[in-house]
Amino acid sequence: EIQLVQSGGDVVHPGGSLRLSCVASGFTFHVYTIHWVRQRPGKGLEWVALIRGDKSAAFYAASVEGRFSISRDNTKYSLDLQMNSLRPEDTALYFCVKEAATGWPNLEYWGQGSLVTVS
Amino acid sequence: SSELTQDPAVSVALGQTVRITCQGDSLRRFHASWYQQKPGQAPILVIDDRNNRPSGIPDRMFGSNSGSTASLTITGAQAEDEADYYCNSRDINSNGLLFGGGTRVTVL
Numbered sequence: 627e628i629q630l631v632q633s634g635g636d637v638v639h640p641g642g643s644l645r646l647s648c649v650a651s652g653f654t655f656h657v658y659t660i661h662w663v664r665q666r667p668g669k670g671l672e673w674v675a676l677i678r679g680d681k682s683a684a685f686y687a688a689s690v691e692g693r694f695s696i697s698r699d700n701t702k703y704s705l706d707l708q709m710n711s712l713r714p715e716d717t718a719l720y721f722c723v724k725e726a727a728t729g730w731p732n733l734e735y736w737g738q739g740s741l742v743t744v745s
Numbered sequence: 746s747s748e749l750t751q752d753p754a755v756s757v758a759l760g761q762t763v764r765i766t767c768q769g770d771s772l773r774r775f776h777a778s779w780y781q782q783k784p785g786q787a788p789i790l791v792i793d794d795r796n797n798r799p800s801g802i803p804d805r806m807f808g809s810n811s812g813s814t815a816s817l818t819i820t821g822a823q824a825e826d827e828a829d830y831y832c833n834s835r836d837i838n839s840n841g842l843l844f845g846g847g848t849r850v851t852v853l
Contacts, residue, residue: 661842663844670829670831670844670845670846670847671780671782671788671831671833671844671847672844673833673841673842673843673844676841676842683840685839685840685841686841687841688839721787721788726790726793726799728793728794728795728797730835730842731775731777731778731794731833731834731835731842732778732790732793732794733778733780733788733790733833734790734799736787736788736789737787738787739787
Protein backbone atom coordinates (compact mmCIF):
# COMPACT_ATOMS: atom_id res chain seq x y z
CA GLU A 627 0.00 0.00 0.00
CA ILE A 628 1.35 3.40 -0.99
CA GLN A 629 1.55 5.84 1.90
CA LEU A 630 2.90 9.32 2.49
CA VAL A 631 3.08 10.17 6.17
CA GLN A 632 3.72 13.77 7.06
CA SER A 633 5.01 15.50 10.16
CA GLY A 634 6.24 18.89 11.28
CA GLY A 635 3.25 21.19 11.20
CA ASP A 636 3.22 23.85 13.94
CA VAL A 637 2.49 27.44 14.93
CA VAL A 638 5.32 29.85 14.11
CA HIS A 639 5.79 33.60 14.31
CA PRO A 640 6.11 35.72 11.16
CA GLY A 641 9.70 35.67 9.95
CA GLY A 642 10.29 32.30 11.53
CA SER A 643 11.23 28.94 10.02
CA LEU A 644 9.70 25.48 9.97
CA ARG A 645 10.60 22.15 8.41
CA LEU A 646 7.95 19.77 7.13
CA SER A 647 8.77 16.12 6.54
CA CYS A 648 7.17 13.36 4.51
CA VAL A 649 8.06 9.67 4.70
CA ALA A 650 6.99 7.44 1.83
CA SER A 651 6.39 3.70 1.57
CA GLY A 652 4.93 1.19 -0.84
CA PHE A 653 6.66 2.36 -4.03
CA THR A 654 10.15 2.80 -5.51
CA PHE A 655 10.76 6.23 -4.07
CA HIS A 656 13.68 7.41 -6.23
CA VAL A 657 11.69 6.92 -9.42
CA TYR A 658 9.00 9.47 -8.69
CA THR A 659 8.70 13.23 -8.58
CA ILE A 660 7.18 14.48 -5.34
CA HIS A 661 5.26 17.74 -5.01
CA TRP A 662 4.13 19.97 -2.17
CA VAL A 663 0.67 21.48 -2.51
CA ARG A 664 -0.96 23.76 0.05
CA GLN A 665 -4.47 24.81 0.90
CA ARG A 666 -5.16 27.97 2.86
CA PRO A 667 -8.09 27.75 5.29
CA GLY A 668 -11.33 27.62 3.34
CA LYS A 669 -9.53 28.17 0.04
CA GLY A 670 -8.43 26.20 -3.01
CA LEU A 671 -5.34 24.21 -3.81
CA GLU A 672 -2.04 25.92 -4.59
CA TRP A 673 1.03 24.19 -6.01
CA VAL A 674 4.17 24.99 -3.98
CA ALA A 675 7.16 23.00 -5.22
CA LEU A 676 8.42 19.78 -6.80
CA ILE A 677 11.58 17.73 -6.77
CA ARG A 678 12.48 15.11 -9.36
CA GLY A 679 13.10 11.54 -8.24
CA ASP A 680 16.81 11.66 -9.07
CA LYS A 681 17.10 15.12 -7.45
CA SER A 682 18.14 16.55 -10.82
CA ALA A 683 15.75 19.48 -10.55
CA ALA A 684 13.51 21.33 -8.11
CA PHE A 685 11.04 24.05 -8.98
CA TYR A 686 9.05 26.48 -6.86
CA ALA A 687 5.98 28.66 -7.09
CA ALA A 688 6.79 32.35 -7.38
CA SER A 689 5.10 32.95 -4.01
CA VAL A 690 7.70 30.83 -2.16
CA GLU A 691 10.78 31.09 -4.41
CA GLY A 692 13.83 32.04 -2.38
CA ARG A 693 12.15 31.28 0.96
CA PHE A 694 11.28 27.57 0.69
CA SER A 695 13.63 24.72 -0.16
CA ILE A 696 12.66 21.17 -1.05
CA SER A 697 15.00 18.21 -0.54
CA ARG A 698 14.84 14.43 -0.46
CA ASP A 699 16.84 11.48 0.85
CA ASN A 700 16.17 8.55 -1.43
CA THR A 701 17.94 6.12 0.93
CA LYS A 702 15.46 7.00 3.67
CA TYR A 703 12.39 7.40 1.46
CA SER A 704 11.96 10.86 2.91
CA LEU A 705 11.25 14.37 1.70
CA ASP A 706 11.52 17.73 3.44
CA LEU A 707 10.22 21.22 2.85
CA GLN A 708 12.31 23.85 4.63
CA MET A 709 10.28 27.03 5.02
CA ASN A 710 12.05 30.26 5.97
CA SER A 711 10.92 33.87 6.35
CA LEU A 712 7.39 32.69 6.92
CA ARG A 713 4.51 35.09 6.36
CA PRO A 714 0.91 35.03 7.62
CA GLU A 715 -0.19 34.19 4.07
CA ASP A 716 1.82 30.94 4.28
CA THR A 717 -0.74 29.69 6.80
CA ALA A 718 -2.15 26.56 5.19
CA LEU A 719 -2.49 22.80 5.22
CA TYR A 720 0.52 21.45 3.32
CA PHE A 721 0.31 18.15 1.44
CA CYS A 722 3.17 16.08 0.07
CA VAL A 723 2.01 14.34 -3.08
CA LYS A 724 3.39 11.56 -5.27
CA GLU A 725 3.22 12.12 -9.00
CA ALA A 726 1.57 9.36 -11.00
CA ALA A 727 3.54 7.05 -13.31
CA THR A 728 1.92 8.92 -16.21
CA GLY A 729 3.79 12.04 -15.11
CA TRP A 730 2.71 15.53 -14.26
CA PRO A 731 0.24 17.10 -13.73
CA ASN A 732 -1.22 13.86 -12.38
CA LEU A 733 -0.90 13.84 -8.58
CA GLU A 734 -1.83 10.37 -7.52
CA TYR A 735 -1.23 9.87 -3.78
CA TRP A 736 -1.57 12.56 -1.14
CA GLY A 737 -0.27 12.69 2.40
CA GLN A 738 -2.61 13.50 5.25
CA GLY A 739 -1.52 17.14 5.40
CA SER A 740 0.51 19.20 7.87
CA LEU A 741 -1.01 22.37 9.31
CA VAL A 742 1.25 25.41 9.35
CA THR A 743 0.00 28.49 11.17
CA VAL A 744 1.99 31.70 10.93
CA SER A 745 0.79 34.11 13.58
CA SER B 746 0.35 35.49 -14.90
CA SER B 747 -1.03 32.07 -15.76
CA GLU B 748 -4.28 30.90 -14.28
CA LEU B 749 -7.01 28.31 -14.62
CA THR B 750 -10.58 29.53 -14.17
CA GLN B 751 -13.46 27.46 -12.81
CA ASP B 752 -17.02 28.42 -11.90
CA PRO B 753 -17.22 28.62 -8.08
CA ALA B 754 -20.31 26.46 -7.68
CA VAL B 755 -22.80 24.35 -9.57
CA SER B 756 -25.76 22.24 -8.55
CA VAL B 757 -27.24 19.13 -10.12
CA ALA B 758 -30.35 17.10 -9.43
CA LEU B 759 -29.81 13.54 -8.28
CA GLY B 760 -29.35 11.30 -11.30
CA GLN B 761 -28.82 14.15 -13.74
CA THR B 762 -25.69 15.27 -15.61
CA VAL B 763 -23.37 18.09 -14.66
CA ARG B 764 -20.38 19.51 -16.51
CA ILE B 765 -17.60 21.41 -14.77
CA THR B 766 -15.28 23.52 -16.89
CA CYS B 767 -11.74 24.80 -16.52
CA GLN B 768 -10.38 27.52 -18.79
CA GLY B 769 -6.86 28.81 -19.32
CA ASP B 770 -4.17 29.48 -21.87
CA SER B 771 -2.06 26.62 -20.51
CA LEU B 772 -4.78 24.23 -21.68
CA ARG B 773 -4.03 25.05 -25.30
CA ARG B 774 -0.75 23.21 -24.83
CA PHE B 775 -1.28 20.92 -21.83
CA HIS B 776 -4.22 18.79 -20.82
CA ALA B 777 -5.83 19.01 -17.40
CA SER B 778 -6.31 16.49 -14.66
CA TRP B 779 -9.17 16.60 -12.16
CA TYR B 780 -9.40 16.09 -8.40
CA GLN B 781 -12.29 15.54 -6.02
CA GLN B 782 -12.03 16.81 -2.46
CA LYS B 783 -14.55 16.18 0.29
CA PRO B 784 -14.55 18.13 3.57
CA GLY B 785 -11.68 17.24 5.86
CA GLN B 786 -10.07 14.91 3.30
CA ALA B 787 -7.12 15.09 0.95
CA PRO B 788 -7.93 15.44 -2.75
CA ILE B 789 -8.32 12.36 -4.95
CA LEU B 790 -7.28 12.18 -8.60
CA VAL B 791 -10.44 11.30 -10.56
CA ILE B 792 -9.38 12.01 -14.17
CA ASP B 793 -5.80 12.18 -15.42
CA ASP B 794 -4.51 14.38 -18.25
CA ARG B 795 -5.15 11.61 -20.76
CA ASN B 796 -8.79 11.55 -19.64
CA ASN B 797 -8.36 8.16 -17.97
CA ARG B 798 -9.97 7.22 -14.66
CA PRO B 799 -7.69 5.78 -11.96
CA SER B 800 -8.74 2.48 -10.46
CA GLY B 801 -11.84 2.83 -8.31
CA ILE B 802 -13.22 5.96 -9.94
CA PRO B 803 -16.77 5.37 -11.23
CA ASP B 804 -17.29 5.42 -14.98
CA ARG B 805 -19.97 8.11 -14.65
CA MET B 806 -17.06 10.60 -14.53
CA PHE B 807 -15.22 11.49 -17.71
CA GLY B 808 -13.01 14.26 -19.01
CA SER B 809 -12.70 16.08 -22.30
CA ASN B 810 -10.69 18.89 -23.84
CA SER B 811 -11.35 21.56 -26.47
CA GLY B 812 -9.06 24.48 -27.16
CA SER B 813 -8.42 26.34 -23.94
CA THR B 814 -11.15 24.51 -22.02
CA ALA B 815 -11.10 21.23 -20.12
CA SER B 816 -14.31 19.68 -18.84
CA LEU B 817 -15.26 17.11 -16.23
CA THR B 818 -18.69 15.58 -16.79
CA ILE B 819 -20.56 13.53 -14.22
CA THR B 820 -23.47 11.58 -15.67
CA GLY B 821 -26.16 10.26 -13.33
CA ALA B 822 -24.83 12.26 -10.39
CA GLN B 823 -25.01 10.52 -7.01
CA ALA B 824 -25.13 11.97 -3.51
CA GLU B 825 -21.53 10.86 -2.92
CA ASP B 826 -20.40 13.05 -5.84
CA GLU B 827 -21.09 16.17 -3.76
CA ALA B 828 -17.62 17.68 -3.29
CA ASP B 829 -15.17 20.32 -4.46
CA TYR B 830 -13.56 19.63 -7.82
CA TYR B 831 -10.25 21.10 -8.96
CA CYS B 832 -8.51 21.05 -12.32
CA ASN B 833 -4.76 21.36 -12.73
CA SER B 834 -2.27 21.47 -15.56
CA ARG B 835 1.31 22.31 -16.30
CA ASP B 836 1.99 26.05 -16.49
CA ILE B 837 3.15 27.27 -19.90
CA ASN B 838 4.93 30.21 -18.26
CA SER B 839 6.96 28.33 -15.63
CA ASN B 840 8.24 24.92 -14.60
CA GLY B 841 5.37 24.46 -12.19
CA LEU B 842 1.74 23.46 -11.97
CA LEU B 843 -1.46 25.46 -11.88
CA PHE B 844 -4.68 24.70 -10.06
CA GLY B 845 -8.08 26.08 -10.84
CA GLY B 846 -9.97 27.82 -8.06
CA GLY B 847 -12.29 24.86 -7.60
CA THR B 848 -15.97 24.18 -8.24
CA ARG B 849 -18.30 23.13 -5.44
CA VAL B 850 -20.81 20.60 -6.73
CA THR B 851 -24.06 20.27 -4.82
CA VAL B 852 -26.32 17.29 -5.54
CA LEU B 853 -29.95 18.21 -4.94
